[in-house]
Amino acid sequence: MIELKDIRKTYALGGELVHALDGVSLSIGEGEFMAIVGPSGSGKSTLMNILGCLDVPTSGSYLFEGKDISSYRSGHLADIRNRKIGFIFQGFNLLPKLSALENVELPLIYKGMFPARRVQAANEALEAVGLKDRARHKPSQLSGGQQQRVAIARALVTRPKIILADEPTGNLDSKSGAEVMELLKQLNSEGTTVVLITHDNEVARSAHRIIRIFDGKIVEDTGVDGKEADA
Amino acid sequence: MNLMQALKMAFKALLSNKMRAILTMLGVIIGVFAVTTMVTLVDGAANEIVSEIRNQGSNLVVVSRRRIYTITAQDMKAVRELDGIAALSPYVSFGTMVSSRYAVQPEPAYAQIEGVSSDYNLIRNVELQSGRFLTAFDDEGNSQDVAVIGTKVAETLFGRQDVLGETLLIRGYRFTIIGVLEEQGTSLLGDSDSRILMPFSVAQRVGGISVTQQLYISAESEDIISSLTSNIRGYFDRAYNMTGAVSTSSMTQITQMVGQVMNLMTILLSAIAGISLVVGGIGIMNIMLVSVAERTREIGIRKAIGAKRPAILTQFLIEAVLLTFMGGLLGVGLTYGATAILENIMDIALNVTTGVVIIGLSFSVLVGVLFGMYPAVKASGLHPIDALRRD
Numbered sequence: 001m002i003e004l005k006d007i008r009k010t011y012a013l014g015g016e017l018v019h020a021l022d023g024v025s026l027s028i029g030e031g032e033f034m035a036i037v038g039p040s041g042s043g044k045s046t047l048m049n050i051l052g053c054l055d056v057p058t059s060g061s062y063l064f065e066g067k068d069i070s071s072y073r074s075g076h077l078a079d080i081r082n083r084k085i086g087f088i089f090q091g092f093n094l095l096p097k098l099s100a101l102e103n104v105e106l107p108l109i110y111k112g113m114f115p116a117r118r119v120q121a122a123n124e125a126l127e128a129v130g131l132k133d134r135a136r137h138k139p140s141q142l143s144g145g146q147q148q149r150v151a152i153a154r155a156l157v158t159r160p161k162i163i164l165a166d167e168p169t170g171n172l173d174s175k176s177g178a179e180v181m182e183l184l185k186q187l188n189s190e191g192t193t194v195v196l197i198t199h200d201n202e203v204a205r206s207a208h209r210i211i212r213i214f215d216g217k218i219v220e221d222t223g224v225d226g227k228e229a230d231a
Numbered sequence: 232m233n234l235m236q237a238l239k240m241a242f243k244a245l246l247s248n249k250m251r252a253i254l255t256m257l258g259v260i261i262g263v264f265a266v267t268t269m270v271t272l273v274d275g276a277a278n279e280i281v282s283e284i285r286n287q288g289s290n291l292v293v294v295s296r297r298r299i300y301t302i303t304a305q306d307m308k309a310v311r312e313l314d315g316i317a318a319l320s321p322y323v324s325f326g327t328m329v330s331s332r333y334a335v336q337p338e339p340a341y342a343q344i345e346g347v348s349s350d351y352n353l354i355r356n357v358e359l360q361s362g363r364f365l366t367a368f369d370d371e372g373n374s375q376d377v378a379v380i381g382t383k384v385a386e387t388l389f390g391r392q393d394v395l396g397e398t399l400l401i402r403g404y405r406f407t408i409i410g411v412l413e414e415q416g417t418s419l420l421g422d423s424d425s426r427i428l429m430p431f432s433v434a435q436r437v438g439g440i441s442v443t444q445q446l447y448i449s450a451e452s453e454d455i456i457s458s459l460t461s462n463i464r465g466y467f468d469r470a471y472n473m474t475g476a477v478s479t480s481s482m483t484q485i486t487q488m489v490g491q492v493m494n495l496m497t498i499l500l501s502a503i504a505g506i507s508l509v510v511g512g513i514g515i516m517n518i519m520l521v522s523v524a525e526r527t528r529e530i531g532i533r534k535a536i537g538a539k540r541p542a543i544l545t546q547f548l549i550e551a552v553l554l555t556f557m558g559g560l561l562g563v564g565l566t567y568g569a570t571a572i573l574e575n576i577m578d579i580a581l582n583v584t585t586g587v588v589i590i591g592l593s594f595s596v597l598v599g600v601l602f603g604m605y606p607a608v609k610a611s612g613l614h615p616i617d618a619l620r621r622d
Contacts, residue, residue, distance in 0.1 A: 082537020
């Protein structure tokens with residue numbers, strides 16, 4: 001579903017060029033549960049931004065469902081983010097002034113869905129993460145685990161092809177973290193591709209495939225079946 | 232994303248910061264209030280002046296000598312023969328000091344002398360509170376010198392208004408007061424209580440004026456005024472064998488002129504008031520920029536989940552326009568309140584017209600679009616990652 005070929009991302013930082021990604025090639029198949037693991041500064045966040053169409057690579061090609069999107073304009077990329085990708089962030093990134101339901105509705109608003117269908121879909125998504133009775137609550141009235149589940153509901157409400165989860169358990173206690181991981185596993189078992197970005201090996205163990213990244217390069221890829229793949 | 236949704240979102244954003252929204256709106260409120268009130272006031276004043284002019288005789292036509300030396304008695308006779316003339320009076324006017332032999336006040340009073348014929352009260356509304364107006368007998372200069380005076384002259388010279396039969400001294404001539412005018416007060420057109428009316432020939436003698444400069448004519452109806460004035464000019468041009476012997480002016484012309492002057496005033500005053508609207512707009516821009524900076528993270532989140540540039544642009548633009556539009560509504564509301572109060576204080580009829588309201592509201596929306604555009608463009612251009620990274 002996703003093909004990255006020799007992706008490079010270079011930043012100019014204080015007059016110095018920083019190679020955040022230095023020739024990354026990677027293919028992600030449909031229905032995979034993958035973890036990208038690396039310490040901070042390894043380039044995993046940059047990789048996640050490029051995978052999530054939040055950023056464009058300096059060079060290299062990115063095929064999403066067979067189409068090269070590395071030169072797409074921002075409006076096009078926004079469409080892909082909206083329709084094909086669900087994001088889960090470490091800091092939840094819910095809008096504090098909106099209720100749980102309204103937060104989940106948001107991607108559907110930008111998709112242009114009519115209000116009645118939108119509310120129904122959002123309610124279903126909240127039900128799927130077990131928060132139907134918290135629909136009217138504001139994020140500040142929810143626990144961290146609940147907030148992250150609202151974020152998951154927001155990610156899955158558009159029925160995306162792929163869910164990108166950036167340290168989804170980073171701000172959670174172990175019990176809530178386990179619940180969130182359970183939800184991700186369940187989503188994956190229903191056919192959604194899940195890409196987990198983490199520095200925590202324990203968390204990464206839930207995934208079927210682990211990719212280790214260091215200094216902007218992939219240093220290990222366990223392969224789809226968990227075995228070391230040929231480089 | 233549809234407009235309803237955007238409006239709801241904008242409303243929510245404003246409600247979450249009520250105090251700031253109100254303070255920001257204040258500039259627009261004052262601006263719209265100033266513009267609409269100014270226009271309403273000028274409009275009211277114009278109506279007042281026009282109706283006052285009409286009160287003084289809306290069928291009035293004034294003929295003034297232009298290229299000829301004087302209007303003769305023969306001319307007057309000929310003009311009176313023209314169709315559509317209800318009344319005619321020669322007219323002369325000058326200002327002078329007057330006094331009373333038996334004055335309570337030792338110092339004299341200033342008065343505007345008007346020399347007219349006995350028909351004058353048919354041409355302009357002359358109301359007497361006591362005594363009589365000039366008669367045809369007085370016109371002939373047969374009687375001793377008589378005068379009809381305004382209340383202010385009476386009060387200044389005698390300290391009272393029942394002064395019939397008293398004697399006035401004007402430039403050494405003695406006058407007997409035969410009538411006192413109804414008090415009119417100082418109007419927008421000047422002070423009509425300091426007048427002294429006397430027979431035309433007497434006024435000419437007192438003023439040392441030998442020519443007849445003006446004729447005051449009352450037309451039979453307002454509709455024939457333009458044909459009458461051209462007939463009058465035609466007569467003089469033929470009689471003196473020249474063009475432009477006299478000029479004519481009518482109430483219609485004067486009211487038109489007042490209208491033009493008032494339009495100019497409206498434009499000028501609203502331009503000045505409009506400056507406060509611009510200042511209000513700058514306030515809007517300022518606060519919208521603050522809002523964009525504060526909500527950078529929100530913008531990042533919205534972009535990450537698929538909001539495109541136009542959606543963000545619309546969101547912030549609508550917020551700005553909603554602010555200014557509500558400010559406009561409040562400003563117009565204030566105008567209604569203020570004009571109701573001013574109406575009582577100034578004692579003139581003020582009417583906030585639909586046109587004024589529409590102009591006020593349109594300007595408020597325009598200010599919102601103009602000054603909200605830059606912050607909105609700035610918000611929509613934020614890069615999602617940079618926006619998400621910000622706390």
